Structures are given as C-alpha cells and as structure tokens.
Amino acid sequence: MxxxxxxxxxxxxxxxxxxxxxxxxxxxxxxxxxxxxxxxxxxxxxxxxxxxxxxxxxxxxxxxxxxxxxxxxxxxxxxxxxxxxxxxxxxxxxxxxxxxxxxxxxxxxxxxxxxxxxxxxxxxxxxxxxxxxxxxxxxxxxxxxxxxxxxxxxxxxxxxxxxxxxxxxxxxxxxxxxxxxxxxxxxxxxxxxxxxxxxxxxxxxxxxxxxxxxxxxxxxxxxxxxxxxxxxxxxxxxxxxxxxxxxxxxxxxxxxxxxxxxxAPVTENTDFAAILRRRLFETPAAAEVTSATAADWVSVLSDTAWSKSVWSTIGGSWQQNFASQVGRCYPFHPHLIHHAEEEWASVAGFQRVRSTIKIFAATVHALQKRGQAGDWVPSLIGPGDLPLSDTAVREALLDSGLIADERTVSNYRSLAENEIVTLDEQRGSARLLDLGRKVVFWQGSNPRTAERAATFLFLTSIVGVRPGGRRGASVPEIKAATAVPDLNYTNAEADGVVAVVTDDTAGGLSALEYIPGQGNNKPARYYLSTRLTYRMLVNSLRKTITDHERDQCIAESAKELISSGPFKKKIYVDADLSRTATQVLATAGIDDARTTRLVVCDAAQFHLRNGAEAETLSALSVALGLTDDPSVPKQSWASSAVFVLANTQRRALARGAATQYLARARASDAPEVKGNAELKTTATRETAEAREELRKTIKRAFCHLVYLAQPDVSREMQQHTFDGDLSTGLDGGNVWKTLASREKTFDQGDFDATALLHNLRDGDYGRPLADIRDAYWNAPRLSLLYRGEDDLRDAIYAAVMSDSLRIVNASNETVTVTDRSTINLADTGLRLARPLPSQSTSAIGDADKGSGSNGNAGGQLGTGEQPSTAQTGGGTGGGGTPDTHLKPKDKLVKAAVSVALTDDIKIDAAASLFRLLYEAADANNLTYVAGSFNIIVKSGTEQAIVEALTTLGANPTVTDQG
Structure with a gap:
C-alpha cells in the first residue's frame, strides 16, 4: 500500500x-x-x-x-x-x-x-x-x-x-x-x-x-x-x-x-481491527462467512484437552464471544488482533497504525497469492501465519519499530532466514521440519505447523519483553498459534510439534533460549536470542516498560522513602486513574480525629506546577474542607493533615529514572546476563546505581507541601515548596520543622504554658477541655503540637501550677490538680478558668497583651458556637459562687450613619467596620443586633445579603435604584 x-x-x-x-x-x-x-x-x-x-x-x-x-x-x-x-x-x-x-x-x-x-x-x-x-x-x-x-x-x-x-x-x-x-x-x-x-x-x-x-x-x-x-x-x-x-x-x-x-489522541489500540478492515478491503465480510468460520472453530475451542492445556492457560478476552470477535477481526484471528492491540501497541518504538497496516496488508496479499496458487492458507490468519518467506511481510515487521536498533534488526533478519523459512520456502529449520514430516491425519489441514510455531516465537521474541515482564512464549501459547479447526490435530499432536521445534538436536531452532518454569503459574518459556550486548538489552527493555509499571515503581519507592517524623501517621494515597483526583482524595480515609497526618499523594495522579495542576488543586480543596458541596464528605480534621505532592517537571525526571531502573533490573534477570560473569557484575553495579538515582529523583520530586491555614478571618489553602535538592516532603521531620518556621506547627519544646495562654481567648474560658484539645487538630489558626495531647496537658499543668490558670467543674468549682495525669483532656465536664483575684494575674495580663507563640495571638480555640452562659471570671475559692462583680458589663454601641462610598478612605472604613463586626460575632463577643439597614449594592450582590437578614428574622425588601 x-x-x-x-x-x-x-x-x-x-x-x-x-x-x-x-x-x-x-x-x-x-x-x-x-x-x-x-x-x-x-x-x-x-x-x-x-x-x-x-x-x-x-x-x-x-x-x-x-x-x-x-x-x-x-x-x-x-x-x-x-x-x-x-x-x-x-x-x-x-x-x-x-x-x-x-x-x-x-x-x-x-x-x-x-x-x-x-x-x-x-x-x-x-x-x-x-x-x-x-x-x-x-x-x-x-x-x-x-x-x-x-x-x-x-x-x-x-x-x-x-x-x-x-x-x-x-x-x-x-x-x-x-x-x-x-x-x-x-x-x-x-x-x-x-x-x-x-x-x-x-x-x-x-x-x-x-x-x-x-x-x-x-x-x-x-x-x-x-x-x-x-x-x-x-x-x-x-x-x-x-x-x-x-x-x-x-x-x-x-x-x-x-x-x-x-x-488529542487520534487512535486507540482497540481501533486496529476496524482500521485494518477499512483500509484493506472494499466491502465488509459477509455475515454468513464470518458466522460459518467461527462455527468451524467451536469444536477445537471447546475440546476438553485443548481447553485444559491451552485456552484456560493463556487466557485472553478474545475467547469470550468468539463469534462476534471473528466478525470484528475477520479474516484475522482474534488471537492475532489481541497481540497487535495489547502487546505490539505498548512497545514505545512501534509505529502503531502505519506499521500494523503495512504488516497486515502484506500478509493478506502474500496469503492471497498463496491461495490462488493452490497452496494451503488458514481459515483465519493467526499469530503464527505471518509468512516470513514474503519479503514485504518480513521487512514490514523488522521496520515496524518493534525492534530497538538496526543491529538487532539485522540479526533477526538472519534468524528469520536461517531458523524459520527462506524466501524460496525450501529451507529454514522450521520449514524443513514441515517438508520432512511423515504423512499424518492432519497434514492437509495444517501442513505448516512447525513454521507457524516458529513464526509465533519470532513475533514474541522481537518485542523483547512482553507485558508483565515475560520473555518469548510458553508452550501453551506456542500450541495455540498452531491450532486449526480440525480435531485430528489434537492437543497431544501439538505437544509433539512444539517438542521438535524447541529441540535443536532434532532439527529444531538452534537460536532458541530456554527459561525454566516456576510451577503452574509460571511455565517454561522460549525465545529466539540474537546475543544482545548488555547495553542493547537495556535499551530494548527500556522501550517495553509500560506507563503503569513505571508509575507503580515510583509509588512503591516513594512508600519506602516516607518517614513520619513527629507526625503520628503517614498516609499514601494511591492513584486510581479510573476516577477523578477529587473522588480519590474524598474517599481515601484521610480525615482522622486528633491525629497529625503526613499525606503523600501518588505522583501518577496528583502533581503541581507546569500548568497541569487544576485538577489536583480542586481535589485538595475538597480534602481540606474548602468546599460547600453537600455531596462531598465533611472533612472535620483537615487542619491536622499536611499533603505532600510531586512537582510536574520533577516527576518527569523521576519517571525517566524509574524506566532506567526497571530496564536494568530486568536485564539483570535476563539469561544472557545471568550466564555471563562480566555482564552480571556490570548489571549488578548499574542496577544499584540506577536505584539510587531513582530514590534521589523521587525525593526531589516530592517538594510541594499543601496545608490548611487561617491567617485572617477565612480559611485558605497554603503551599510551601522545597527549593534545594537536599530537602524533601517525604521526610516528616523536615516537613514539621519547615512548617514550624511558617507557624503551622510548634517545634519540639516550643509549646509551654506561656504559648498556651497566648492562644487562649475570652471565649475559651469556660469551654470543655475536650473542645480545647480538639481545637489543636481542627482549628487551622492554631499550630499543630509536636507531642500532641502530651504537650497540651503539660502546658495546662504548668499554667495551673504557676497560678496562671484554673481547671473548674461544671459548677465552676476549682478542681485540685495534683499531677499531670489528673488532667483528663477528654473530659467534657472540666473547663479552663482564669485564676482567682487573690492569685497572680500578671501572666494573664501579659497573655492578653502579647501576640502569641507562633503568631496565634488571640487565636480562637476550637470551632462552633460558644456557650452563652460561660463564665469568664473566677469564683470564690470555697463556695463556688461566681464573683459577678468581676464580670465586665456588655457595651451598647449606637450610631447613625449615612454616607456614599465614593472614595478609598470611606470604602476602607466600611470594609473595616464589617470585618470587625464579623470577628466579634465569630468570637461570641457580639450578643445583640438591632436597627435598620439601608444598603445600596451592585446588582448580583443583594441575594446573599437578603438571605443573611432573613435568617436573623428580618423582612428585607429590594428595590431598583435610579
């Protein structure tokens, strides 16, 4: 063509x-x-x-x-x-x-x-x-x-x-x-x-x-x-x-x-059969032809001996709905189309559509000429029926890209000529076996059996390593390639043919290499060898590594490299490309109460930068609870999770290193290498070097940290990127120390009584200890604690012992603290209270004035509404009666304002006013609202305001302004 x-x-x-x-x-x-x-x-x-x-x-x-x-x-x-x-x-x-x-x-x-x-x-x-x-x-x-x-x-x-x-x-x-x-x-x-x-x-x-x-x-x-x-x-x-x-x-x-x-991909592997039919034939095959052909094969496909020894062993989806598969693939056997779609297409250098068309067109043409000459041709062109005696077929295969380099192409050209069949069809080891065979019952229906077996071995050998790391073909696969719709050619006869073809002492293939089997799941395999050098073998194997194998190698290596450090738990989120990144993260079981988690996301699906991060960022927003979508599971503990992600460009380097390592690892297991001491030494050294390089590139790749923060009144996603080659997000200790400098975590020994008092706000006094505890894991404005509950318990104990803080019960009675173990952070009946008037208040005063350790000055502990009756003052030491004279009175602020927001000063002042009102309400410091609103807003903004006013019991109206 x-x-x-x-x-x-x-x-x-x-x-x-x-x-x-x-x-x-x-x-x-x-x-x-x-x-x-x-x-x-x-x-x-x-x-x-x-x-x-x-x-x-x-x-x-x-x-x-x-x-x-x-x-x-x-x-x-x-x-x-x-x-x-x-x-x-x-x-x-x-x-x-x-x-x-x-x-x-x-x-x-x-x-x-x-x-x-x-x-x-x-x-x-x-x-x-x-x-x-x-x-x-x-x-x-x-x-x-x-x-x-x-x-x-x-x-x-x-x-x-x-x-x-x-x-x-x-x-x-x-x-x-x-x-x-x-x-x-x-x-x-x-x-x-x-x-x-x-x-x-x-x-x-x-x-x-x-x-x-x-x-x-x-x-x-x-x-x-x-x-x-x-x-x-x-x-x-x-x-x-x-x-x-x-x-x-x-x-x-x-x-x-x-x-x-x-x-924009333009073809898929499953398109091959349809593309071939369209390019090679003017009209589709008649339904009665394909149906009759499929029916001819039913006997051998259902034969007990063939099924047990061959069909059930080799598997393949083409065996299901065989009649419809024949209709899709005719005149090619579905087994051959399976190899083209599932195996050849995965070889990196294979020119998928162009080469497939050339190979199959040349095959049809050669077999058509053979049939017109009165010679035998198969009813379906199977994986052993590509006639290597035809120059066009052989060269189309050799030039298809299935073979890695020119020297190997030349070697396989010689193998095809010497081991299988010559161009005049009179010589070649396999061809001579067929020509010299004694008359058998199945001679007429399968006269080229040895050639077909050898041809299949040739096809499986030129691709190097097949999917799953397989080399060459197993005996059941070779037998399948020789099958014909004639029960005279039995499974036992096929065994005999394969035995002769694989025995060079009996005239079989002399260039055949043998890989011993390992039980029923890993049968012995054969392949034609061209005695590749180690480097040629590695290059050949590198092109056979699939994307899935490469990414799986990175995932397994990354899991080995993760160290949790101060984080209580390390989590690896595996990729699932059949679902969206959001679906994967939302169902990964990341939300874990009162547990700091280092969450490493699989680089195959999650990565940042280089303009390809939108899906990842969307998924992270869900995982961090930054979405109002009711269909998404609520993330209650997002603040205590830190996500580690790969950089898109560095991921590409890691993928290259993974491919190199896998190729060298497979080369180390190749028979050519195992049987040669010098090659084995080289392979061992280079495999170790490749593995070390892979580990380095993976560490560099995982350089992005993403976590939940609340620097102002609203929560937001924040990121940090390690710039140097020596820092990695896979090291939990390094991550924790880095985030300490960004006020997301407390480093070891940094959280003490002073830091605790800096973090307490008015609304926290009178709240259950359990709420105070939970806040350090679910409130993003608070830094994570190095030792978790132990740090918090020690800080409370130190504050109580220094008379800077009290623990009271539900009746506001002071609870005696004898040691750290008496502070039950899970108790909902115990609360924090300010010290009594007779106790030193200097620490509290300092705490109210200060800016708070790690920038959490006045940070509200916990989330949710505060009890409206919580006592903010101390009580009398003995009777537990509140000292109400110490409780500050609420203040009534009244004002009338009517001003057009026409300049930056007035706009900023209005924004500041509403921000202060929000903060007061958020901290439970706003207790009553009354008045009337006359607000003019731009179109599209009014609906949210109307909804908020309606929730407060108002009955707002909206009119157009001239």
Whole structure:
C-alpha cells in the first residue's frame, strides 16, 4: 500500500502524479474508519469553526496529537484539512457524517455543512527549510511567522505588510486572524522537524520563529471561530537525535502546548481491527462467512484437552464471544488482533497504525497469492501465519519499530532466514521440519505447523519483553498459534510439534533460549536470542516498560522513602486513574480525629506546577474542607493533615529514572546476563546505581507541601515548596520543622504554658477541655503540637501550677490538680478558668497583651458556637459562687450613619467596620443586633445579603435604584 505513510504537504501542494489519492475527500472518506477519538477531535474543530456563538462549547481551540511515529497524526491532519477545505464534500462521507453527528451532540443543533467557509492555513514544517522559502508557496515570506501570514492573507500585499513586522505581538497576530472575517483553521505538521533544523548560527531567525509560536499558542484560544492542530511527536516517542538547542526548543514548545492546548489522541489500540478492515478491503465480510468460520472453530475451542492445556492457560478476552470477535477481526484471528492491540501497541518504538497496516496488508496479499496458487492458507490468519518467506511481510515487521536498533534488526533478519523459512520456502529449520514430516491425519489441514510455531516465537521474541515482564512464549501459547479447526490435530499432536521445534538436536531452532518454569503459574518459556550486548538489552527493555509499571515503581519507592517524623501517621494515597483526583482524595480515609497526618499523594495522579495542576488543586480543596458541596464528605480534621505532592517537571525526571531502573533490573534477570560473569557484575553495579538515582529523583520530586491555614478571618489553602535538592516532603521531620518556621506547627519544646495562654481567648474560658484539645487538630489558626495531647496537658499543668490558670467543674468549682495525669483532656465536664483575684494575674495580663507563640495571638480555640452562659471570671475559692462583680458589663454601641462610598478612605472604613463586626460575632463577643439597614449594592450582590437578614428574622425588601 503506497499511501500508508500520509503526507499533509503532498495532499495540499501535490500536483499531477505527485498528488496522492487521499487528497480527494471522497477517497479519504472511503479509507478512513470513523474511530471515536478521531471523530471527537474533528467534531470539536468543526464546532469551533462553524458553531456560531456557541463555538466555545468545543472547549480549547488548540489540539496536539502527540503519538509516536506511525500513530495516525498525519491522517488526522489531512482529515482536518478536508473538514475545512472540502467541508461540504467531507460531510457526505462516513467520517464526515460521524463528525457532524458528534457536533450535533455538542451543540444541540446541526452545524452548517459549509462551516461558514473557513480559511485553512497549512504549515507542513517537515517540508519547509528555515530561512529558505519557496516562492510559489511562501511569496515574500522568510520567517515562520511571515510564511504563516502569507498563507493567511496572501496575495494581499497591503495586509501582509501591515502585520509582517509583528511576529511576537499577540494583539497584532489576533488582529491578522480576525481580519479575514471568517473562521480560520491552522494546521502545523511536524513543527520540531522545522525547529530542530533551525540554523543555530542564525539566532535571530530561530528566535523570531520561537517567539511567533509562543505568541500564537497563547493567543489562539482568544480568537472566536479559530482552531489549531499542531503536531509534535512526544519527547519519549521521538527517536530522532537532536542538538542541545533543539531539545531546549522542544522543551519550551512542549510547555506552551501543555499550557494552552489539549492532547488529542487520534487512535486507540482497540481501533486496529476496524482500521485494518477499512483500509484493506472494499466491502465488509459477509455475515454468513464470518458466522460459518467461527462455527468451524467451536469444536477445537471447546475440546476438553485443548481447553485444559491451552485456552484456560493463556487466557485472553478474545475467547469470550468468539463469534462476534471473528466478525470484528475477520479474516484475522482474534488471537492475532489481541497481540497487535495489547502487546505490539505498548512497545514505545512501534509505529502503531502505519506499521500494523503495512504488516497486515502484506500478509493478506502474500496469503492471497498463496491461495490462488493452490497452496494451503488458514481459515483465519493467526499469530503464527505471518509468512516470513514474503519479503514485504518480513521487512514490514523488522521496520515496524518493534525492534530497538538496526543491529538487532539485522540479526533477526538472519534468524528469520536461517531458523524459520527462506524466501524460496525450501529451507529454514522450521520449514524443513514441515517438508520432512511423515504423512499424518492432519497434514492437509495444517501442513505448516512447525513454521507457524516458529513464526509465533519470532513475533514474541522481537518485542523483547512482553507485558508483565515475560520473555518469548510458553508452550501453551506456542500450541495455540498452531491450532486449526480440525480435531485430528489434537492437543497431544501439538505437544509433539512444539517438542521438535524447541529441540535443536532434532532439527529444531538452534537460536532458541530456554527459561525454566516456576510451577503452574509460571511455565517454561522460549525465545529466539540474537546475543544482545548488555547495553542493547537495556535499551530494548527500556522501550517495553509500560506507563503503569513505571508509575507503580515510583509509588512503591516513594512508600519506602516516607518517614513520619513527629507526625503520628503517614498516609499514601494511591492513584486510581479510573476516577477523578477529587473522588480519590474524598474517599481515601484521610480525615482522622486528633491525629497529625503526613499525606503523600501518588505522583501518577496528583502533581503541581507546569500548568497541569487544576485538577489536583480542586481535589485538595475538597480534602481540606474548602468546599460547600453537600455531596462531598465533611472533612472535620483537615487542619491536622499536611499533603505532600510531586512537582510536574520533577516527576518527569523521576519517571525517566524509574524506566532506567526497571530496564536494568530486568536485564539483570535476563539469561544472557545471568550466564555471563562480566555482564552480571556490570548489571549488578548499574542496577544499584540506577536505584539510587531513582530514590534521589523521587525525593526531589516530592517538594510541594499543601496545608490548611487561617491567617485572617477565612480559611485558605497554603503551599510551601522545597527549593534545594537536599530537602524533601517525604521526610516528616523536615516537613514539621519547615512548617514550624511558617507557624503551622510548634517545634519540639516550643509549646509551654506561656504559648498556651497566648492562644487562649475570652471565649475559651469556660469551654470543655475536650473542645480545647480538639481545637489543636481542627482549628487551622492554631499550630499543630509536636507531642500532641502530651504537650497540651503539660502546658495546662504548668499554667495551673504557676497560678496562671484554673481547671473548674461544671459548677465552676476549682478542681485540685495534683499531677499531670489528673488532667483528663477528654473530659467534657472540666473547663479552663482564669485564676482567682487573690492569685497572680500578671501572666494573664501579659497573655492578653502579647501576640502569641507562633503568631496565634488571640487565636480562637476550637470551632462552633460558644456557650452563652460561660463564665469568664473566677469564683470564690470555697463556695463556688461566681464573683459577678468581676464580670465586665456588655457595651451598647449606637450610631447613625449615612454616607456614599465614593472614595478609598470611606470604602476602607466600611470594609473595616464589617470585618470587625464579623470577628466579634465569630468570637461570641457580639450578643445583640438591632436597627435598620439601608444598603445600596451592585446588582448580583443583594441575594446573599437578603438571605443573611432573613435568617436573623428580618423582612428585607429590594428595590431598583435610579
């Protein structure tokens, strides 16, 4: 197939023989399966362009397909180009109909088919040379901005010259786009191909190009009816070498795209079967054909011996609803599609869509020719049926990206030729086994059994390590690859075939390596070895590490590194990407009464900075009780939890270190390494070094602290970031000491009687000891205690012993305190009281005047309403009768005020008045309210005020003011 690797440049600028078939919208529609993700992307673009005043329902205007090479990005770009350039024709195709149907769901109405005649601006950067414009395409332009502008407004020189000087002026770029008076679609392909080639010697040109892209990505979301699709292969999926300067440009652009755009995958692994069917065959297979084929396989799939030894052992969702799976995958066996979707697609270098199409197209073509020649072909093309005797099939596999480097590709090419089958199909170890086999009952239905077994071994070997850390294939898997819908080929016969294929002394594969089994759960495995060097093996293994394995490694290492320090409890919140961050935190069981907690959040789901923190901050707001949502569980003890989170950029470094460590750890277990003393020593040393580096990067990554504070009258989330490499949020002692300097905690020995008295306010005298105790865990204005209740008990005891404080019972009688153990902080009948008049009051006076240890002067202990009858004075020592003459009288404040808030002084005075009233009410120092309100407020503000007045029993009215 010549058009597997699509080119946006050829589609837009190709002429004559150079113009590909997919440049025609109807042909493009014929070969394009409307996958969900592609349809959703194009529908969002369509709404941005033609959605009228509702264009914002599509979300952001900037999308970034960032898959690796061969992942379908160019296909998506060309689809977007057809959507804008050939809007009405495109709307009649299957993909176009699906796009408009999806757009209808977004808008609630139909889009106009013409999408209001959008202008499509195409910058095919993989076909553009920096500083060397092509006159027919670029006109007078030289820089990337000028080339963009010429494509936007050309050939109008007047407009072009008006905006050309303003390469980094956001307002002028926006004005240029708006000047067309119609929707604009911007398509930029392989931008790093251009920026990577930008001449380092021409720093002015390179700088202007980057400045333009920075401005464009910032402004694009502000322009109505404008959309942009920018393709840049993700860093981890781009195998191309780059200079330091190019890497810096990539980093800058990646940050811009992350901040201003949305990632836009265009294919999913489960799309492979449908994409293949659409690209390879003009019409779907007849239902009677697929049904009959599936029925042929029922006997072997339900056979007792096969089920016990093979099907139940290898598992695989493809075995369920087999008939429907055949209908989805025909003419390919669902087992083969399973390997492509679940295993090949997870290999980092595999060009998912492009390579899959090439491999399967070449396979169908080769088997079709074989069948037309009267040779045997399978009823379903399984994982052992890719004909390695066909050059196109073999090279499509070797060049697919499943193999890490060229040297290994060359080695596997030789293995395919020598161990399996030659191009003339007359030699190769496995092929010779089939040609030399004596006549058996199943010969006609399965004449290439050994070749099929060896081919499957080849497929599982070239990917290096399969999901779950598996190498090669087990005997049940090999047998499954040789199965046919003929019960003459029994499970026992399959055992015999595999035994011969894996025995080099019997003519089997000589390059086969054997990994002994470990019981029923870990059967023996075989794989073809190319005798990789240790470094080659590590590089190969590194590409097989899945995102889940990498993030799980970071999580497990972080758990090992956490030390609670003074915190009474350490909690690790595991990621659950199937739920939102808010749902995970809200149900993590973090709220724990009277317990200081160091809560470390899994970096896979929770992280801060680099423009990707909105979901995390929203989740933290819920966990800290800063939400009025009644559906969210109440967080009563949020003040005593400190959250530790990873930095987004440092997390990327930790992920890289985790991948390196896992690759080296797996390489250490490889048979090639275990059997070589020198390699084993190298592997042991490098694995230990990689683990130490991983631990360092994880410590650096967890550098953000988030906690609840109350510096003023309202609660708020506060953050602290460790800047140095030696400090980490995983060290509870370090966290506690750091927060002590920020007045969130008391350091060891800092909380004493003086600090306690500084923290007490009038409303705290007469409150139960249990309330006073709880306040140090649930009142964010109070600092956390190093030893918890022990610190509080010691401080109360010291204050009582110095006659600065009394403990009284419910009758206001002084309770004798003999030692610390008599102070029961859980007792709701005991209360704090001021000392009697005959006792020293100097400490209290000082406490009332001071500012309080750790900045908590006058901090109200506890939350909730205060008892209106609480005694604030002492009592007579013997009889317990209150000394009422010591109780200060309430004060009545009366005033009449009528003033327009027309200047800053009056506005500040009014704000201060209402703030003081709030503080007095909050501290239970406001006991009566009477009067009338005449307040003029801006529209939209009145409702909350009306509700508050109604709660107080008033009957407010609201009238419009002239």
């Amino acid at each position: 010549d058009d597997v690797q699509m080119s946006l440049y050829r589609a837009v600028h190709g002429k004559g023989d150079a113009r590909p078939l997919y440049a025609e919208p109807m042909y493009f529609g014929d070969i394009t399966h409307p996958t969900h993700v592609l349809t959703t992307l194009l529908a969002s673009i369509a709404v941005r362009l033609g959605g009228g005043d509702d264009y914002v329902k599509a979300g952001r205007a900037l999308w970034r397909p960032d898959q690796g090479m061969g992942g379908g990005k160019s296909h998506a770009l060309i689809g977007a180009w057809h959507l804008g350039t050939h809007a009405e024709q495109f709307a009649t195709t299957d993909i176009g109909k699906a796009v408009h149907a999806q757009a209808r769901q977004i808008l609630g109405r139909d889009l106009p088919r013409h999408l209001n005649q959008p202008k499509v601006v195409v910058l095919p950067c993989d076909s553009m040379t920096p500083g060397a414009p092509v006159k027919d395409e670029d006109g007078p332009a030289k820089t990337l901005w000028e080339r963009f502008l010429w494509r936007l407004v050309g050939p109008d020189y007047t407009v072009y010259e008006r905006y050309a000087p303003h390469f980094n002026n956001k307002a002028q770029i926006e004005a240029a786009i708006r000047s067309l008076g119609r929707p604009v679609l911007i398509l930029i392909d392989e931008v790093m191909n251009y920026l990577g080639n930008a001449s380092d010697s021409d720093t002015t040109l390179a700088g202007q190009d980057m400045e333009f892209l920075r401005a464009l990505t910032d402004v694009i979301n502000d322009v109505p009816h404008c959309a942009a699709l920018i393709v840049m292969i993700s860093t981890e999926a781009d195998p191309m070498a780059a200079s330091d300067t190019a890497r810096a440009r990539r980093g800058d652009l990646n940050t811009l795209l992350e901040r201003n755009g949305s990632r």
